[in-house]
Amino acid sequence: MSIETQTTHTGLVYKKSTGIYWVNAGDQSVTCSISSRLRKVLIYPTAALSSNPHRRVQSVEDIRTVDPVAIGDTVNFIEAGDGSGVIIDVQPRHSQLTRRAPGPKPLEQIVVANVDQIVPVVAAAQPKPRWGMVDRYLIGAESCGLPAVICITKMDALKGRHAQELDAVIDDYRRIGYPVILTSSVDGSGMDEVRQALVGRISVFVGMSGVGKTSLLNRVQPGLGLKVSAINLMLDKGRHTTTGLEMFPLEAGGHIVDTPGMKTFGFWDLDSEDIANFFREMQPYVGQCRFGLSCRHDTEPGCAIKAAVEDGSISQRRYQSYGFIRDHIQAEEK
Numbered sequence: 001m002s003i004e005t006q007t008t009h010t011g012l013v014y015k016k017s018t019g020i021y022w023v024n025a026g027d028q029s030v031t032c033s034i035s036s037r038l039r040k041v042l043i044y045p046t047a048a049l050s051s052n053p054h055r056r057v058q059s060v061e062d063i064r065t066v067d068p069v070a071i072g073d074t075v076n077f078i079e080a081g082d083g084s085g086v087i088i089d090v091q092p093r094h095s096q097l098t099r100r101a102p103g104p105k106p107l108e109q110i111v112v113a114n115v116d117q118i119v120p121v122v123a124a125a126q127p128k129p130r131w132g133m134v135d136r137y138l139i140g141a142e143s144c145g146l147p148a149v150i151c152i153t154k155m156d157a158l159k160g161r162h163a164q165e166l167d168a169v170i171d172d173y174r175r176i177g178y179p180v181i182l183t184s185s186v187d188g189s190g191m192d193e194v195r196q197a198l199v200g201r202i203s204v205f206v207g208m209s210g211v212g213k214t215s216l217l218n219r220v221q222p223g224l225g226l227k228v229s230a231i232n233l234m235l236d237k238g239r240h241t242t243t244g245l246e247m248f249p250l251e252a253g254g255h256i257v258d259t260p261g262m263k264t265f266g267f268w269d270l271d272s273e274d275i276a277n278f279f280r281e282m283q284p285y286v287g288q289c290r291f292g293l294s295c296r297h298d299t300e301p302g303c304a305i306k307a308a309v310e311d312g313s314i315s316q317r318r319y320q321s322y323g324f325i326r327d328h329i330q331a332e333e334k
């Protein structure tokens with residue numbers, strides 16, 4: 001039977017691994033591949049495929065890194081009848097969290113589609129917090145127009161002077177309007193607050209390997225029984241227990257996407273001069289500097305953002321983080 005004469009179904013992509021997509025359609029789960037037509041159309045929507053054979057070959061090569069179908073997508077698919085199917089279409093997204101796919105080629109990767117909020121997860125200790133990564137996720141959220149809630153895990157493992165350092169950073173984030181939830185999957189603290197923040201929404205957990213994303217999800221939604229494992233404390237690094245992305249329904253309503261730990265979070269389509277716009281406390285000062293929009297907010301005289309750092313309206317730490325990320329992107333642009 002040809003594709004045109006078969007009935008199409010609609011469902012939600014809730015899990016995927018290379019080339020395979022698990023689609024939930026009502027009461028059934030269908031394992032799908034994607035049609036090659038869909039790949040080409042989505043990768044190069046404006047390319048005339050038949051008139052440019054070289055480009056066509058190129059697009060097929062690229063598909064391994066840029067996937068046209070993401071977790072959270074609503075898709076139309078054709079069923080083969082044995083629990084498998086072929087995705088032929090992706091419905092328009094209301095949001096997406098994107099990043100630059102890891103690797104040398106500049107390619108976009110959609111981490112998750114139709115998500116309502118981003119939840120950067122960071123451990124209070126073991127591994128020690130990397131706030132620069134949290135700032136990167138927040139830039140990702142701001143640039144995609146999505147709200148973020150910061151979750152700090154392993155509060156039970158926090159000791160001594162680190163507790164004071166942590167308090168100061170938490171204050172920074174709360175002051176600029178990001179909710180911060182303190183949790184422990186060992187003693188269960190903060191779980192009601194996390195559940196409340198997640199209810200009725202589609203959220204995605206992002207963070208380095210070993211910070212406790214999956215443990216938190218297991219505790220928030222008992223019964224999932226997801227695999228977690230001890231991190232290597234000698235190296236103070238995680239070791240990637242979660243390997244694929246998957247979306248889980250929450251009993252109270254809403255969904256969580258658990259992701260494997262990310263070593264980096266590269267930006268897609270952001271220039272170094274855009275970055276201050278996505279530090280929400282800096283954004284109101286953009287354009288107010290003596291050199292206007294060409295100010296890098298670095299050593300220029302009359303910089304409105306630096307003045308705000310000096311009078312305490314913008315935190316030193318966030319300003320340093322801004323400079324570091326801006327310079328990093330600028331180095332990549334060269």
Ligand SMILES: Nc1nc2c(ncn2[C@@H]2O[C@H](COP(=O)(O)OP(=O)(O)OP(=O)(O)O)[C@@H](O)[C@H]2O)c(=O)[nH]1
Pocket residue numbers: 153154155156157183184185186187207208209210211212213214215216227228229230231238239240241242243259260261262
């Ligand atoms: N002390 C303490 N340990 C925790 C807590 N949450 C998680 N852990 C431990 O941290 C380790 C890593 O937890 P995971 O939940 O697998 O971390 P993950 O962020 O999902 O890691 P990836 O899947 O690799 O990205 C495990 O040994 C957990 O038992 C916590 O709240 N307190």
Ligand SMILES: [Mg+2]
Pocket residue numbers: 213214215241242258259260261
């Ligand atoms: Mg995990």
Ligand SMILES: [Zn+2]
Pocket residue numbers: 289295296297298300302303304305306
């Ligand atoms: Zn400036």
